[in-house]
Amino acid sequence: MSSPKSANAFRNMISPETRDTVKRLFMTDGRRHWRGYALSFVFMGIMAATTSGLAYLMGDVINRIFVQQNSSAIWILSAAVVTMSVVKGFAAYGQAVVLSRVGNRIVADNQKRVLDRLLSQDVAFFSGNHTAEIMLRFNAGAQGARNVLNLIITSLGRDLLSVVGLTVVMIIQDPFTALIGLIVMPIAVGGVRALIRKVQKIFAREFHSAVLIMTESIDAFQGIRTIKSFTMEDQLTQKIYGRIDSLEKASNRMVRAQSQSGPLMEALGGVAIGLVIMYAGWGVLHGGRTPGEFFSVITALLLSYEPAKRLARLNIDLTTHLLGARMLFDVLDKPAVEVDPAGTPELEVKGGKIEFDDVFFGYRETEPVLRGLSFVAEAGKTTALVGPSGGGKSTVMALIERFYEIGSGTIAIDGQKIDQVTRRSLRSSIGYVSQDAFLFAGTIRENILAGRAGASEEEIIAAAKAAHAHDFIMGFQGGYDSRVGEHGAQLSGGQRQRIAIARAFLKDAPILLLDEATAALDSESEAEIQKALQSLQMNRTTLVIAHRLQTVINADRICVVERGRVVESGRHDELVAKRGRYFSFHQLQFAGQQERLSA
Numbered sequence: 145m146s147s148p149k150s151a152n153a154f155r156n157m158i159s160p161e162t163r164d165t166v167k168r169l170f171m172t173d174g175r176r177h178w179r180g181y182a183l184s185f186v187f188m189g190i191m192a193a194t195t196s197g198l199a200y201l202m203g204d205v206i207n208r209i210f211v212q213q214n215s216s217a218i219w220i221l222s223a224a225v226v227t228m229s230v231v232k233g234f235a236a237y238g239q240a241v242v243l244s245r246v247g248n249r250i251v252a253d254n255q256k257r258v259l260d261r262l263l264s265q266d267v268a269f270f271s272g273n274h275t276a277e278i279m280l281r282f283n284a285g286a287q288g289a290r291n292v293l294n295l296i297i298t299s300l301g302r303d304l305l306s307v308v309g310l311t312v313v314m315i316i317q318d319p320f321t322a323l324i325g326l327i328v329m330p331i332a333v334g335g336v337r338a339l340i341r342k343v344q345k346i347f348a349r350e351f352h353s354a355v356l357i358m359t360e361s362i363d364a365f366q367g368i369r370t371i372k373s374f375t376m377e378d379q380l381t382q383k384i385y386g387r388i389d390s391l392e393k394a395s396n397r398m399v400r401a402q403s404q405s406g407p408l409m410e411a412l413g414g415v416a417i418g419l420v421i422m423y424a425g426w427g428v429l430h431g432g433r434t435p436g437e438f439f440s441v442i443t444a445l446l447l448s449y450e451p452a453k454r455l456a457r458l459n460i461d462l463t464t465h466l467l468g469a470r471m472l473f474d475v476l477d478k479p480a481v482e483v484d485p486a487g488t489p490e491l492e493v494k495g496g497k498i499e500f501d502d503v504f505f506g507y508r509e510t511e512p513v514l515r516g517l518s519f520v521a522e523a524g525k526t527t528a529l530v531g532p533s534g535g536g537k538s539t540v541m542a543l544i545e546r547f548y549e550i551g552s553g554t555i556a557i558d559g560q561k562i563d564q565v566t567r568r569s570l571r572s573s574i575g576y577v578s579q580d581a582f583l584f585a586g587t588i589r590e591n592i593l594a595g596r597a598g599a600s601e602e603e604i605i606a607a608a609k610a611a612h613a614h615d616f617i618m619g620f621q622g623g624y625d626s627r628v629g630e631h632g633a634q635l636s637g638g639q640r641q642r643i644a645i646a647r648a649f650l651k652d653a654p655i656l657l658l659d660e661a662t663a664a665l666d667s668e669s670e671a672e673i674q675k676a677l678q679s680l681q682m683n684r685t686t687l688v689i690a691h692r693l694q695t696v697i698n699a700d701r702i703c704v705v706e707r708g709r710v711v712e713s714g715r716h717d718e719l720v721a722k723r724g725r726y727f728s729f730h731q732l733q734f735a736g737q738q739e740r741l742s743a
Contacts, residue, residue: 165469190235194229195232196309196444199440201221201224205436206436206439206440207436243297262278262282266549279358285475292469310447310448311444357387484566490568494558496524496557496558496684497558498521502517504517514550514709517709518710528690528703529703531706531725544574575648577657578659581640581644585628585629592608592650594647596652613639649680654685658689700715702715706725
C-alpha cells in the first residue's frame with residue numbers, strides 16, 4: 145500500500161535532524177543489539193504472516209462451510225485458525241519479551257554512559273546547569289533512545305509487515321481493492337505532514353515548561369526552611385501554579401494536535417471500507433465472485449486499518465521521543481574535561497608543601513578573582529587564610545583540588561605541579577572539611593565510609609571516636625545504621641560536621657583543607673569540633689580558612705588575602721605587632737568581644 149509519490153512524501157516530512165538522530169541511534173545502540181532486534185523482527189514477521197493467513201482463510205471458511213456446506217472443512221479450517229492464533233500469541237509474547245529486554249539493556253547502558261560522561265565534567269559544568277536539567281538528561285535521554293528504536297522496529301516489523309501481508313491477501317483475492325490503499329495512503333501521509341511541524345513546536349514549549357517546574361520545585365523542596373522562614377509559600381505557589389497552568393495548556397494543545405490524525409484516518413478508513421464493500425458486494429451479486437472473496441477482502445482491510453493508522457502517525461509519535469534521544473547525545477558529545485592524558489604521573493606526597501606562585505584565576509574572563517596570588521604552606525604545619533569575604537580564600541581551596549584550572553602561574557605540592565599529575569592521585573592526597581558538610585542520603589556508616597571504601601568496622605568506629613561523634617551516634621536507635629536524611633537533614637549542624645570530620649579521619653590524607661569548618665556552629669559544638677580538628681591536623685599540612693581569628697591564633701603562618709593577593713603574612717603576634725590589615729581585623733573582632741563581655 146505504497147507508491148513512489150507516498151514514499152517521497154514520507155521522506156520529505158522527516159527533518160534532516162530527525163534522520164541524523166535516528167541514523168545515529170541505529171549505528172550505536174541498534175548495532176550493539178542487532179541480534180535482539182533481529183529476533184524480535186522474526187517474531188513480528190510471524191505475527192504479520194499469521195494475521196494475513198487468518199484474513200486469507202476467511203475466504204475458505206465462508207465458501208467451504210457456509211456456501212458449499214462441507215462438513216470436513218469445519219474441522220480442518222477450525223484447526224488451522226486455532227493453530228495460527230496460538231502461533232501468533234506465542235510470537236506476540238516472544239517479541240514483547242525480547243524487545244523489552246533489549247530496551248531495558250539500552251536504558252541501562254545509556255544511563256551508565258551518561259553517568260560516566262557527567263562525572264568526567266568539571267565543577268564548572270555542574271555550577272552552570274541546574275540539577276533538574278541534569279537529571280532530565282540522565283533519565284529522559286536513556287529512555288528516549290530506547291523508545292525511538294522500539295517504535296521504529298515495531299512500526300517496521302509489526303505494522304508495516306502486517307499491512308504488506310494483508311495487502312497481498314487483497315491483491316490475491318481482488319487486485320482492484322489494493323488500488324484503494326494506493327489512493328488512501330498518500331492522502332493520509334499528506335494530512336499528517338502538516339501536523340508534525342505543529343506537534344514539534346508545541347512539544348518544545350511543553351518540555352521547557354516541564355524543566356522550569358522541576359527546577360523551581362527542587363529549589364522549593366531543598367530550601368523549605370528559608371521558604372517557611374520568610375513566609376514565601378503564597379509567592380512560591382503562585383509562581384509554580386503559573387508554570388503548571390502553562391504546561392497544562394501546552395499539553396492540551398499537544399493532545400489536540402496529536403488527536404487530529406485520528407479523525408483523518410477514521411474518515412479515510414471509512415471511505416476505503418465503504419468503497420470496498422460497494423465494489424466487492426456488487427461483484428458477488430452481479431459479477432460472479434464468491435462470498436468468501438468478499439469476506440476475505442473485508443477482513444484484510446479491517447485488520448490493516450490499525451497498523452496503517454499507526455504507520456501514518458509514526459513521525460508524530462517519534463517527536464516526543466526524539467527530543468530525549470537528542471538530550472542523550474548532547475551529554476555524550478560533551479568532551480570529557482577531567483580526563484588525564486595517558487602516562488600522566490601520580491602525585492607523590494613526601495611532606496605536603498603547597499606553593500602558589502603568581503596565580504591568576506577568574507570564574508569569568510572579565511572578572512578576575514586571584515590576581516597574582518603567591519604563598520607557601522609548609523609541610524606538616526598549619527597555614528591560615530584570613531581576610532574579607534570575596535577575597536579568593538575559598539577559591540584557593542578549589543584550585544588546590546583542581547576543580548578549576550588556573551589562568552596562569554603555578555600551584556605545586558612538594559615541587560610537583562598539580563596540573564601535571566593525575567587528578568585522582570591529587571585528590572586522594574587531600575582531606576576536605578567545609579562549613580557546609582555534605583552528607584549523602586544514606587546511613588551514618590555509609591557517609592563515614594565515603595572517606596575510604598572498604599574500611600573495617602573498627603576503623604570506622606575509631607574515626608568516629610577521633611571526631612567526637614561516636615557517643616551521639618550510639619545514642620541513635622540505629623547506631624551507625626541510622627539514616628541521615630537528604631543532605632543530613634535529620635542531624636544537627638554539629639552532628640553533620642563531626643561525621644564529615646570522621647570521614648576525613650578515615651581518609652587519613654597527608655594534606656587537610658578546612659574551609660570555615662566551625663563557622664556555622666554554636667559555642668558548645670564548636671568547642672567539641674575544635675578538639676577533633678586539632679587531632680586531625682597533627683602531622684598534616686593543613687590549610688585553614690577562617691573569619692573568626694580566635695580559631696587560627698595558633699597557626700604556624702597566617703596569610704591575609706585581599707582582592708586576590710596576599711597582602712600580609714606571618715604568625716599572629718608578628719602580624720599584630722605590624723599593626724596592618726590583620727591588626728585591623730583583630731581589633732574589630734576582639735573589641736566587639738570585649739564590649740559584649742563588659743555589657
